[in-house]
Amino acid sequence: MVTDANAFSDDVRQIDGGTNPTRFARGWHCLGLAKTFHDGRPHQIDAFGTSLVVFESADGTLNTLDAYCRHMGGNLAQGTIKGDGIACPFHDWRWGGDGKCLNIPYSRRVPRTARTQAWPTLERNGLVFIWNDPRRRPPPESVDIPVLDAYGSSEWTDWSWNSLLVEGTNCRELIDNVVDMAHFFYVHLVKPTFFKNVFEKHVASQFMSATGRPDIELDSNYGQEGLLMESSATYYGPAYMVNGQTLASGGAASEGLLINCHYPVTPNSFVLQWGAIAKKNEGMSDDEASAMATQFADSLGDAFMQDVEIWRNKTRVDNPLLCEEDGPVYQLRRWYEQFYVDEDDIVPEMVNRFEFEVDLHTAQSKWDVEMTANMAAAKQAPAGV
Incomplete structure (x- = not known):
């Protein structure tokens, strides 16, 4: 017996589930508390369909690179911070925060094409952010992260x-x-x-x-x-x-x-x-x-x-x-x-x-x-x- 003759009527609203986007959002993304990354160690972040490494260079600046070394694929997050760069654990290639290879300890010179992907990195309000743009354009000033006057004030707590x-x-x-x-x-x-x-x-x-x-x-x-x-x-x-x-x-x-x-x-x-x-x-x-x-x-x-x-x-x-x-x-x-x-x-x-x-x-x-x-x-x- 049919209990509802209208059960399959054309008037029934159907769900359009669509599909997830094939790219990741353009913009600043917070990775967490900045002090987490100011510890002298590299940190692996799995994000944007890949793996990244965040590290602090000698001058205290936080930097973000693709995690996998362009030489033979070593994971830089398993490497060592040496001066202003991070050294790959596989062959000790040294990479700077701008993505350029700084040094190859066993080589006479560094190839001109020795570059890896650097991600714009911002430290603000005690937090660290990285910029994602599928077209690799730099962040415009008009979309900056606002300064929170309360953070760092004696009238407010820490995070x-x-x-x-x-x-x-x-x-x-x-x-x-x-x-x-x-x-x-x-x-x-x-x-x-x-x-x-x-x-x-x-x-x-x-x-x-x-x-x-x-x-x-x-x-x-x-x-x-x-x-x-x-x-x-x-x-x-x-x-x-x-x-x-x-x-x-x-x-x-x-x-x-x-x-x-x-x-x-x-x-x-x-x-x-x-x-x-x-x-x-x-x-x-x-x-x-x-x-x-x-x-x-x-x-x-x-x-x-x-x-x-x-x-x-x-x-x-x-x-x-x-x-x-x-x-x-x-x-x-x-x-x-x-x-x-x-x-x-x-x-x-x-x-x-x-x-x-x-x-x-x-x-x-x-x-x-x-x-x-x-x-x-x-x-x-x-x-x-």
């Missing part, structure tokens, strides 16, 4: 930092969160009260106010009704977000700067990194302030784990079916596309200023009904259930 390899999904899933208002309620368990996006040139911003949900248990206390959150998050390019965030609850407030960044390993995997610095409240000791920064970073990490669980089990959708309150998903993806085409192929709709504020009246009224029902059901539930 608390974490990272995670996310496999089985493309990093576009992470970018979609910029406009995804509704998932904050269902995945991250806070209720947005204001949500706006602004895109312009290489920058995409999300402005959000939110409250805690009184129907969610938080530790031993029932609900997080008193929680107030103000968030201003901006992507500078395709992979580096700075998120200023203020949390207030019970008459106390804390202010932090959170970093959300990633770099692709393959078209279907990426390294997700996050960290935070916190502003020291009056009378707060350094240890207390550092604990607050760690708490900020941990809360961001907990949120990411909720997202990662979704990403690992969802499918790619190039043609999402949207309602009015879903926000400018397609506009964000057009903005994001600028990093996957040559600069000469960027069109105005990718970079022109675009603003959109989500109308939250319907969502909030329906959420209030849902939360009230949840709390009533919880009160009626037998103890221990």
Whole structure:
């Protein structure tokens, strides 16, 4: 018996899964804390479908090269830093940070063609970045990484930092969160009260106010009704977000700067990194302030784990079916596309200023009904259930 004669109707929406891009995003990508690389050792980074080596030359400059020696393929990340260069463990060829071979200890001269790929490297705000461009063009000044005045200030802590390899999904899933208002309620368990996006040139911003949900248990206390959150998050390019965030609850407030960044390993995997610095409240000791920064970073990490669980089990959708309150998903993806085409192929709709504020009246009224029902059901539930 046929239970639904319309099950295979032409009106049924089909998912277009598309394909992952065949190139990696053009732009600055954060590799992590700079102090990690200032230790006198070479570091291997698997990124952009290849392997890189990051090392500190004698003058303290961080450099990034392709990891595999152009001579016979030795892995420079297994080599030794010698002066301003890195020596291959196979035949001791010495490579400078600009990609030129500096010396071949057993040879009379260095071949004129002895060059390897050098990656533009930037150290800023206690972090290290490398520039990727499939056409190997240098980074323009207009897409520089902003200086964070808070970093290095006596009023703020140092970074608390974490990272995670996310496999089985493309990093576009992470970018979609910029406009995804509704998932904050269902995945991250806070209720947005204001949500706006602004895109312009290489920058995409999300402005959000939110409250805690009184129907969610938080530790031993029932609900997080008193929680107030103000968030201003901006992507500078395709992979580096700075998120200023203020949390207030019970008459106390804390202010932090959170970093959300990633770099692709393959078209279907990426390294997700996050960290935070916190502003020291009056009378707060350094240890207390550092604990607050760690708490900020941990809360961001907990949120990411909720997202990662979704990403690992969802499918790619190039043609999402949207309602009015879903926000400018397609506009964000057009903005994001600028990093996957040559600069000469960027069109105005990718970079022109675009603003959109989500109308939250319907969502909030329906959420209030849902939360009230949840709390009533919880009160009626037998103890221990």
